[in-house]
Amino acid sequence: MVKTKTNTEDYLRMYRQMMRIRSFEDNANQLYLSAKMPGLTHMYSGEEAVAVGICEALKVTDKITSTHRGHGHCVAKGANFKEMFCELLGKEQGYCRGKGGSMHIADQSNGNLGANAIVGGSMGIATGSAFTAKLLGKDDVTVCFFGDGATAQGLMYEVMNMAALWNLPVIYACENNGYSEYTKTEEIAAGSITARAEAFGIEAHQIDGQDVLAVNELTQKLVARARKGEGPFFMELMTYRYHGHHVGDINREYYRSKEEEKEWKENRDPIIKFRSWLVEQGIASEDEIEAMNAEIKKDAEEAVAYAEAAPYPDQSEVDMHVFTDVKHALA
């Protein structure tokens, strides 16, 4: 991985974005633990290199679809902490005015078509977004994020077939974190995941999802080719979630050992790995990195405080946005 200094800015931004995701999630978890967050949420911690490696290869106009574990995708595609925390707390200034919450966070301004609480529910949407690009002659690429568990949804095979038939500019990005809820992937997925895409004639790659540079490099190539009409593509990114399935999933030794968690956190952490590389390559000093971390931490804490103090939507908003052309559906 010998890189020239000309890419310094890109590398530092990748580090920063990964760290921002980690910091966002630490704060979100804390909000849950201190009973300040309504409902439950799914942490992205541990999987940062996937979202960042991919989104750093995209333009603002490119689209993504996200999942129930969607904070990482949202940050990586360019979202702000304040609007995100406001959404998590159901506040009016949230990205979705508090109507969506963690599982439906969307940031249309940066091309994030939204998280989805239906496993696999965004696969059609991502494919449709790629269809738009082709129909309207735009060079946008759409990345569809989904988990290993979502590969069990029939919808995936229906849309991959169409995407392949019509050479749509979509990249299916399977985040294989080894589990779907409380079940190991090998118990729910027969055969090979990449081979399923290959069966439709879709070029598929399996890649280490903890290596942000490798993910980024591959994505850049695939995005460039997808823009030229050579899509679709499929990526299986091998990764790991550090927390439970959701923040409330605390006692999980019955399905996942502490040793396994420790191994991934200590020896395969995407942020630690990349940080050492940055220092080794002389791209940043330890001090510079610490300063960056401190700044991100401060940003996140300020955003949390802002969101906590922010107002809830007025009750009159409850029947707004049911239809696009009707201000109050029940008026």
Added chain:
Amino acid sequence: MREITLSQAVNEALAEEMRRDETVFIIGEDVAEAGTPFKILSGLVEEFGTDRVVDTPISEPGFMGLAVGAAMTGTRPVVDLMFGDFIYLIMDQLCNQAAKTHYMSGGKMSAPLVLRTNMGATRRSAAQHSQSLHALVAHIPGLKVAMPSSAYEAKGLMKTAIRDNNPVVIFEDKLMYNDKAPVPDEEFLIPFGEANVKRAGSDITLIGTSSMVQVCEAAAEILAKEGIEAEVIDPRTIVPLDEETLIASAKKTSRVIVVDEGHQSYGITGEIAGRINEKAFYHLDAPVLRMGAMDVPVPFSPALEDITVPTPEGVAENARKLMSGEMIHAA
């Protein structure tokens, strides 16, 4: 009498029926070791093994279809659908296949299966994990629909459902899983189509389903303090519906409010109100009032979510208006 939670009641009913009939099996996501995310099925896989408590991939249409086929050929599947909201994914298998098998075969085949799922908002789970969709399936001829209002009903109705030779859908309110109620030690079944008069009264009838029975009971308490005697009725199954008991009560009190957590428009409340109008019109002193959930997707923000479902205060308020004649000229 001992008290158990609704969740324990469901667990007991399943265990008893699985002991009684070896063709009964459970199928769904994370039903075995995990015992579902709500821990309702804990302990069943230990007793009945993984052949009869079957963990599936996240393939709802797949395992629902499989259950229809299994039911048609000599078994009694109990399908576990983790959230009622996922019913949209299995509609074809449930409504085009299971519901019509008996009719289309001229009575030669049947699909004796149970679909267990849930309903209920105010859990801060947003629009795709909070819906109460029983009206969708109640609309389809060939499906029976049960809505337990406490642990007692949950157990008795589940046992009846498993022994029924038709497809039955049971909606449990996910906010009631930890609610306790007296449940006999001895075996009992609750027949379908028999409403339960929870409280006798002569001034007004409050018909509630599922958790709305408790809302009606609380409203009746409020009204009693004001000298209004409300009768509270729980239909327990909406298909078949115990019209006789509902009509008799309407004739007796001459005023009726129907309360249900499904969306108000085109829902259960309208259906029940319609039947009462048809059969008790000349006995009524006021129009039958519908109170369903607000006709909006369930919002995430606590500030908005709480105002979308009927409350005891709201029911009492409407009851007062009906009693005073205000509603008659409302429109």
